[in-house]
Amino acid sequence: MENRDFARILSETADLMEIAGEDGFRIRSYRNGASILEGHTERVSDILRDPGRKVTDIPGIGKGLALVLTEIEARGSCDTRDKLLQRFSPAALEFLKIQGLGPKSIALLIERFELKSMDDLERVCREQKLRDLPRMGAKLEEKVLRSIEQYKQRTGRYLLSIADQTAEELIQHLSSLTGIDSITPAGSLRRGKETIGDLDLLVTGPNAVAALEAVATHPKVQEVLGRGANKTSVKFGREGLQVDVRALLHDSFGAAMQYFTGSKEHNVALRQRAVRMGFKLSEYGLFRISDEVRVAGATEEEIYEALGLQWIPPELRENLGEIELAEARALPRLVELSDIRGDLHMHTTATDGRATLEEMALAARAHGYDYIAITDHSKALAMAFGLDEKRVTDFAATVRKINETGDLGIHILSGLECDILQAGDMDIEWDALAELDLVIGSVHSHMNQEPAAMTDRLLRALECPHLTAFGHPTGRLLLHRDEFPFDFDRVIGAAVQRGVRMEINASPERLDLSANHARAAKAKGAKFIVSTDAHHPKSLANMKYGIATARRAGLAREDILNTLAPEQFLSELRTSKIS
């Protein structure tokens, strides 16, 4: 049992207790516990099994939760959760994802209509039964129906991080087998797409078929969907992500990689090109049509080369002009994870982060960074105990002192993720912002404004001379909340003029800007930062997802501020502050 499994069960129990109307503080302890375990570096399972150790040594875990954790370790659930699931049905947890319904309404609806599934909920809305209940009306019925529609659309897609972690887990699992040369993820994961439908793993080696068996019998497999001589399909893990594993011959590995990496559109265009040149391209290789002799197939490079093309990075394979660029030998040199010299967006225990400034700094140093910006929330986020003017200026002074000592071995920038208020004013007075090295302006409230109002709001924010970058500029949450609409071109145009960068937020729940938006922004001359928005040291590792997004957008190192070496970076920041 991994920490995130403990965390999930605690968090589900908290959801259910909320529906049951239990004590709010008790619920918060469960949620808090979940969040702590999620970020805890040591395995809870290991601590529980060690008689010399106590889970209660973890701050936030007391006697009560320790008992619950023991129970979860023993049988994968706890009494409280089981009883509540029986009372409300597992569908209750899904209902919480529907906008407009909270715990109170869900409890009432389940009690009144004996709802057992999302379909049941949809039916009572269509039958206009909600309006008979107190404080519910026609508008709510509409809202819930709209949200159910969105809910249905997003099932079957998974966050990039889920697919990535599953791939890592399976590769780890298979690497113990003998006779395996390589295990490589293909498909949309290799292309770094923001959400993933299923995971493709390609295996080569004299004993590659053994991998098929090993995956089919993995303890976390929910269901084996198919078993063939060269391919196994399973539903994996609690998320039920479909994983296809293929055993491949060595000499057609490149062709298979190319074929299974996609995208479909890219492959169609490539095969058309092959035919025009007298070849046939398939997952088995590139063949001359005249005599069926295979001319390439062992590596992707030789296939692209034989077609008169530069090798095309997977992230660009969408048939959006990359083939023409490859023909002209004019593909951009895409930014790499190793180009990143610092992370510019992260939180600490001063607001809603889980680690101190020192802990974040040390973790960043372990990533090999030269500098980081600490960007806690501003006071509009009262819930996160956001910083007011006094705390902002005190913080700036503290950071100056830390840098003087140099004790942390990494340069710290004093930053702020400052709320952009409803009308576009910054949540913190300009005088205080002036004390900081860097200000990220973000929208966290009133996201449902009309596009014109949102455009004005963002343009007004650009009037602040201390703004460095827009944080998660479209506010989307993948599979959860759409972007807020505004006049993108106008805002980008103004930001370019003001020298304000656009963030590519690397959190896998956001990836905001999207690759498409970032590509469009670059075309208008925008510059970027790629940053994790980490609330925990572990999340600093999310940088790779932001880089994947940047690469999909065709960004090079030069487009991204935090690829600069420290001296250049600081001088660039100072210049933009003066201008």
Next chain:
DNA sequence: GCCGTTTTCGGCCCGACTGTTTTCAGTCG
């Protein structure tokens, strides 16, 4: 349910919005 240099009980986080009302409960962040 957790926690303690205001300590073993009594705090713990709150403001804005929405849709439903006729003074506000529930949702959201």
